[in-house]
Amino acid sequence: MSLDLQFRPFELELEQPFESGDATITTREGFLIRAEFQEVVGIGEATPLPGWTESLEDCECALEEAVDAADDGSGAVLDAVEDTAAARHGVSLAIADCYATRGARPLYQYLGDGSRVARVPVNSTVGDDDADATAAAARDAVDRGFRSCKLKVGRRSVDEDLTRVERVREAVGDDVEVRVDANGSWTFDEAVEAIRGLDDADVSIVEQPLPAGALEGHADLRGRGPKIALDEGLLEHGVDAICEASAADVLILKPMALGGLDVAREVVTWTDELGLESLVTTTIDGVVARTAAVHLAASVPDVPPCGLATGELLKTDLGRDPVLFEKGAAVVPQAKGLGIDDVWGAT
Ligand SMILES: [Mg+2]
Known part of the structure; x- marks a missing residue:
C-alpha cells in the first residue's frame, strides 16, 4: 500500500543565456521525481528558478525529507515539501500522475471537471x-x-x-x-x-x-x-x-x-x-x-x-x-x- 518515492538530478542546456532576476543562467538544473503506488508509476519535475522558488540545494534537501517520509510510511510526504515550491511541484505532480494513470484518465481531466479538451x-x-x-x-x-x-x-x-x-x-x-x-x-x-x-x-x-x-x-x-x-x-x-x-x-x-x-x-x-x-x-x-x-x-x-x-x-x-x-x-x-x-x- 505504501508509496515509493525516488528522485535524481538533471541538467538541461538552454539555447540562449537567460536573465533571471540578477543572474544570467545557461542551464536549468533540477530533479526528476518518480512515485510508485500500487504498481503504478508517476513522474514529476522539480526545477527551481532562483527568485521564483527555493534554491537547488534547498529543493534537494526537501526532496530527501519527502523520500524519508515515504520510506517510513508516515504519510507526511507533502508536509516535507510544503515550504519549497519546486520540490512540492515535483512530488505532488508525480503523485497526481499516479492517480490519474490509475483512473485511466489524462491528467487534465483528473485536475478539472472531467470534460474533454482537445x-x-x-x-x-x-x-x-x-x-x-x-x-x-x-x-x-x-x-x-x-x-x-x-x-x-x-x-x-x-x-x-x-x-x-x-x-x-x-x-x-x-x-x-x-x-x-x-x-x-x-x-x-x-x-x-x-x-x-x-x-x-x-x-x-x-x-x-x-x-x-x-x-x-x-x-x-x-x-x-x-x-x-x-x-x-x-x-x-x-x-x-x-x-x-x-x-x-x-x-x-x-x-x-x-x-x-x-x-x-x-x-x-x-x-x-x-x-x-x-x-x-x-x-x-x-x-x-x-x-x-x-x-x-x-x-x-x-x-x-x-x-x-x-x-x-x-x-x-x-x-x-x-x-x-x-x-x-x-x-x-x-x-x-x-x-x-x-x-x-x-x-
Ligand atoms: Mg511575466
Missing part, C-alpha cells in the same frame, strides 16, 4: 529588441501560426516601447492579440503614459507594469483599457491580498513557483468565483513540467492564450515532447496521466 491556445513571446527586429519576430510568430504575441517591454524608454508595439500591430494586423510584459519595470507615471499608448494599439493585457509590491498602484491602473495581469505580484502577495486590493484582472499562474498543479487549481477555482481570469505559463522547465502546465491550462475553462510554448528555449531536454504545437495551440495529450514516455530510465 487544444489550449498559446502565445508566442517576443523578446526585447529594436522596433524593426521586434516587428519581424512578431510577424514570424504569426506566420508560424500564433494568434497571440507577448512582447517584453520596460528595458527602453516608454516612447521606444510604444514605437515597438505600434510596429508590431502594423506587422501582425488587427486580428492577432498583442500583450506586453513589463516585468515590474515602470514607475506609476510611466505606466500611465505607456498604457495610454498601448490602448491605442489595442494591446489586450499589460503584465506586471509596476514592481511586485505595488498593489494599490496596480489597482489604479485598471480600467484604462488593457487588462492588468499580475505575475511576480501573485507570488509576493497571494490571491487574497490581490483580490482585496482589486489589483488585477488576470493572474499569471506558474505552477513551479506556486508549489504544484493542485495549488494552481485552487487559485483557478477561487479566481473564477471572483471573476478574474487565469492563464498558465512555465518557468523554462523540462518536458515533464511543461506537459504538466499544458494539462493545468486544459483544466481551466476558456483559458486565454498561455505561455506554454517554451520548449524551444532548451537545447537538451528530459525526453520526447508529447505536446504538438500547431496553429497557435497546444494539442493536449489524451493518454492516461501526464502522457510522458518513460523519462526516468532515459538520459
Whole structure:
C-alpha cells in the first residue's frame, strides 16, 4: 500500500543565456521525481528558478525529507515539501500522475471537471529588441501560426516601447492579440503614459507594469483599457491580498513557483468565483513540467492564450515532447496521466 518515492538530478542546456532576476543562467538544473503506488508509476519535475522558488540545494534537501517520509510510511510526504515550491511541484505532480494513470484518465481531466479538451491556445513571446527586429519576430510568430504575441517591454524608454508595439500591430494586423510584459519595470507615471499608448494599439493585457509590491498602484491602473495581469505580484502577495486590493484582472499562474498543479487549481477555482481570469505559463522547465502546465491550462475553462510554448528555449531536454504545437495551440495529450514516455530510465 505504501508509496515509493525516488528522485535524481538533471541538467538541461538552454539555447540562449537567460536573465533571471540578477543572474544570467545557461542551464536549468533540477530533479526528476518518480512515485510508485500500487504498481503504478508517476513522474514529476522539480526545477527551481532562483527568485521564483527555493534554491537547488534547498529543493534537494526537501526532496530527501519527502523520500524519508515515504520510506517510513508516515504519510507526511507533502508536509516535507510544503515550504519549497519546486520540490512540492515535483512530488505532488508525480503523485497526481499516479492517480490519474490509475483512473485511466489524462491528467487534465483528473485536475478539472472531467470534460474533454482537445487544444489550449498559446502565445508566442517576443523578446526585447529594436522596433524593426521586434516587428519581424512578431510577424514570424504569426506566420508560424500564433494568434497571440507577448512582447517584453520596460528595458527602453516608454516612447521606444510604444514605437515597438505600434510596429508590431502594423506587422501582425488587427486580428492577432498583442500583450506586453513589463516585468515590474515602470514607475506609476510611466505606466500611465505607456498604457495610454498601448490602448491605442489595442494591446489586450499589460503584465506586471509596476514592481511586485505595488498593489494599490496596480489597482489604479485598471480600467484604462488593457487588462492588468499580475505575475511576480501573485507570488509576493497571494490571491487574497490581490483580490482585496482589486489589483488585477488576470493572474499569471506558474505552477513551479506556486508549489504544484493542485495549488494552481485552487487559485483557478477561487479566481473564477471572483471573476478574474487565469492563464498558465512555465518557468523554462523540462518536458515533464511543461506537459504538466499544458494539462493545468486544459483544466481551466476558456483559458486565454498561455505561455506554454517554451520548449524551444532548451537545447537538451528530459525526453520526447508529447505536446504538438500547431496553429497557435497546444494539442493536449489524451493518454492516461501526464502522457510522458518513460523519462526516468532515459538520459
Ligand atoms: Mg511575466
